[in-house]
Amino acid sequence: MASKSSREPNWNQAEGYLKVFLKGRGVALYAPSDITDFDIGTVGEAPNEKLQLEWVYGYRGRDCRSNLYHLPTGEIIYFIAATVVLYNVEEGMQRHYNQHTDDVKCIAIHPDKVKIATGQVAGHEKKEGKxxxxxxxxxxxxxxxIIGLGDFERAVCCVSFSKLDGGQQLVCVDDANEHVISVWDISRDKPHKVTETKSSTEPVLAAEFHPYENNQVVMCGKGQISFWTLESGTLTKKQGIYEKMEKPKFVLCLAFAENGDVLSGDSNGNIFVWGRGTNRISHAVNGAHDGGVFSLCVMKDGTILSGGGKDRKVYQFDENYKRTGLETEIPEEFGPVRTLSQGHGNLILVGTTRNSILQGTLDLKLNPIVYGHLDELWGLAPHPSQHQFMSCGSDKHVYLWDSMSHSVVWSKEITDPAHSCCFHPEGNIAVVGTHNARWLVIDLNTHDIITAHTDGNEQIECLQFSPDGKYLAVGSRDNYIYLYQVSDGGTKYTKIGRCSGHSSFITHVDWSEDGQYLVSNSGDYEVLYWTTNCRQVTSPDNVRNVQWATQTCTLGFNVAGIWPEGADGTDVNTCGRTKNHTVIASGDDFGKVNLYKYPCCKPRSSCHSYKAHSSHVTSVNFLFDDSRLITAGGRDMAIMQWELI
Incomplete structure (x- = not known):
């Protein structure tokens, strides 16, 4: 076995290359010829520039509940990825709480409406990531x-503050096999656990302190609704008794009427009223919805709103649980209701399972205020001349976003899951690469697909136009790069051939500034060079001084320093350089966005690191004027916009 020192990066003076090791494989990165005395021992400095999180696009509604509230500050609060967003819709401003180290799963508002509790999943980092x-x-x-570091096993799936004692206690549920429920005293400087007990082997969907009954907690989930009492530091449970009523497979949501009754909505479409202080049903609204009742909300005026999963309907009921006739249906594009909540004044907030948030009233209209992707997100590209960017994901959705107004310019659903995208340099055409080898050319004015091509039979990993827009390189998962000649302003494509030489899938391609050369990276850490007639350039001396128009390739001499020590080659997914060539950002597998000085050739270079994503960061791109960095999180489906300061 080779000693560790032989796996350290080393500089070959005679040949002019830096050798780095990724997963034990040596990769030679050729330096420009003017670099003669390369000191491998010095550490690269961090840049003067820093990033500040400015905007977060998206909302986690697909699998989280009760996570949308209105605060006295005029902001609405919700979460996505590892970030809690406080969004003032009227002022068009966001603030962010990003001290979590991984996905936020639940949120609760203290009775004082100032303190917030948020629970997270087990993260990447051994100590902080618990x-x-x-x-x-x-x-x-x-x-x-910070509560429960080392106490929870998998994730905190429910939190709730006590109400009657002014919020001195917090109940938490661990999303592990036995769904341990714990109560914490948070009234002192150092919170402590009062008690804990196993609650259920089935999933728990909600747990709330009763607002009108002291030391009572109501919990619901798969096949259960249970009423817990905290007495002398011990939790005791009574199961809900259905008697003649049909027991549902899932109790999906809870709410509390002003008279102290507990309301539950279930997977059969029924709303049951559990009499105050009992575990028995005092009233039933059978068939309230066609399909499950996903959310219940008691408004300040005493009326009750219910939101449906399958039927996407929101109904209003009076205090006697009779329908008032006021209702609305959420448009199909936004999906079923996930959570309902009281907004500012008489407004209602609706979070949906398709990761959108709507605001409005039942008798008028609900308007979308937050859009989001709802499946894995890899495709991201900045517009060549405007403050806009495109995103596309496995959800078959393509969005064009405006980074100044933080809004959707337009969106389009396509027939295939998407993975990559890029803009023609003239800015009127975009190309989207899909999971099944097709790539689509979209007219940005009409939003129509004007042509589609198929190359190979695997995913289109990356797409890149040459700086003059005359060529398009299509990097595929089938190890080939397909080259096209482009004419008529990006509307006509003629295949030149394919670049064959990689022994693994293509991950990134960049064009030279003069459009004469291509450089590509692959899944097994090869760096290869090509001419526009698809010939491989085998002599490093022919390309070592080439100026590259972009730097999306994560392997190259100028980005050797973005790889952490002991990196396994899949740790860094993406990088992007400013147009002025001074800074480069990278996105890694640990949810971090890192900012380095460019060129970044010294191994173990210093950087500024930022946490807001929770999943692998799949794409980082500076806008055309270098004012902002846009980043995409793969499985967290979030798009983050950072200001470069």
Whole structure:
């Protein structure tokens, strides 16, 4: 076995290359010929520039509940990825709490409407990444308490503050096999656990302190609704009794009427009223929805709203649980209701299972205020001359976003899951690569697909136009790069051939500034060079001084320093350079966005690291004027917009 020192990066003076090792494989990265005395021992400095999170696009509604509220500050609060968003819709401003180290799964608002509790899943980092709850101040964004580091196993799936004692206690449920429920005393400087007990082997969907009954917690989930009492530091449970009523497969949501009754919505479409202080049904609204009742909300005026999964309907009921006739249907593009909540004044907020948020009233209209992707997200590209960018994902959706108004310019559903995209340099055409070898050419004015091509039979990994727009390189998962000649302003494509030489799938391609050369990276860490007639350039001396128009390739001499020590080659997914060639950003597998000085050739270069995503960061792109960095998180489906300062 080779000693560790032989796996250290080393500089070959005679040949003019830096050798780095990824997963034990040596990769030679050729330096420009003017670099003669390369000191491999010095550490590259971090850049003067920094990033500041400016905007987060998206919302986690697909698999999280009760995660949308209105605060006295005028902001609505919700979460996506590892970030809690405080969004003032009227002022078009966002603030962000991003002290979590991985996906936020649940949220609760303290009775004082200032303190917030948020629970997260088990993360990447061994110490900091343990599932825990953070209690923080929504005005200052300061963390007040960190609860349960080492107490929870998998993720914290429910949190709720006590109401009658002014919020001195917090109940938490661990999303592990036995769904341990714990109560914490948070009234002192150092919170402590009062008690814990196993609750159920079935999934738990909600757990709430009763607002009108002291030391009562109501919990629901698969095949259960249970009423817990905290007495002398012990939790005791009574199961809900259905008697003649049909027991549902899932109890999906809870709410509390003003008279102290507990309301539950279930998978059979029924709303049951559990009499105050009992575990028995006092009233039933059978067949309230066609399909499951996903959310219930008691409004300030005492009326009750119910939101349907299958039927996408929102109905209003009076205090006696009779329908008032006021209702609305969520448009299909936004999907079923996930959570309902009281907004500002008489407005209602609707979070949907398709990761959107709508705001409005039942008698008028609900307007979308947050859009989001709803499946894995890899495709991201900045517009060549405007403050816009495109995203596309496995959800078959293509969005054009405006980075100044933080809004959707337009969106389009295509027939295939998408993975990659790019703009023609003239800015009126975009190309989208799909999972099944097709790539589509879209007219940005009409939003129509003007032509489609198929190359190979695998996913289109990356797409890149030459700087003059005369060529398109299509990198495929089948190890080939397909080259096309482009004419008529990006509307006509003629295949030149394919570049054959990689022994693994293509990951990134970049064009030279003069459009004469291509460089490509592959899944097994090869760096190869090509001419526009698809010939491989085998002599490093022919290409070592080429100026590259973009730097999306994660392997190259100028980006050797973006690889952490002991990297296995899949740790860094993406990189992007500013147009002025001074800074490069990278996205890694640990949810981090990193900012380096460019060129970044020294191994173990210093950087500024930022956490807001929770999943692997799949794409990083600076806007055309270098003012912003746009980043995409793969499985967290979030798009983050950072200001470069």
């Amino acid at each position: 599932p825990h709850v953070r209690i923080w101040d929504s005005v200052s964004l300061n963390t007040l308490h």
